[in-house]
Amino acid sequence: MDCEDIIKIILTPPKVYCPAEDQWLIPLNMAFVIDEIWYLRNQVLNHRAEINIEESFKRVRLKLSEHSALFTKEDASLNLAPPPDKWEAPPHLWIKLN
Known part of the structure; x- marks a missing residue:
């Protein structure tokens, strides 16, 4: 997989099998996992830290819990923008933030 596939x-x-009102949590959780992988990579490369999967898992769960608590089931779908129809890569040497 390359970055675009991710x-x-x-x-x-x-x-996945989960209630429709909780579907928005899936991409959020995926983003936190990717963030945690990047964090661990930096810790290992820059600080020669040892990886503790259980602590890593706890950090991801805590982030998901904190962010999902900001939304109630009734208004979660109202506060999140719908997914874009198509993703377009930014021009060369540009960074695109959505």
């Missing part, structure tokens, strides 16, 4: 999976995650 973005596509986060923006359009595979169908």
Whole structure:
């Protein structure tokens, strides 16, 4: 997988069995996992830290819990923008933030 494939999976995650009102949590959780992987990579490379998967898992769960608590089930879908119809790469040497 390359970076574009990872973005596509986060923006359009595979169908999973969970209540429809909780579907918005899936891409959010995926983004936190990617963030945690990047964090661990930096810790290992820059600080020669040892990886503790259980602590890593706790950090991801805590982030998901904190962010999902900001939304109630009734207004979660109202506060999140719908996924874009199509992802376009930014021009060369540009960074695109949505």
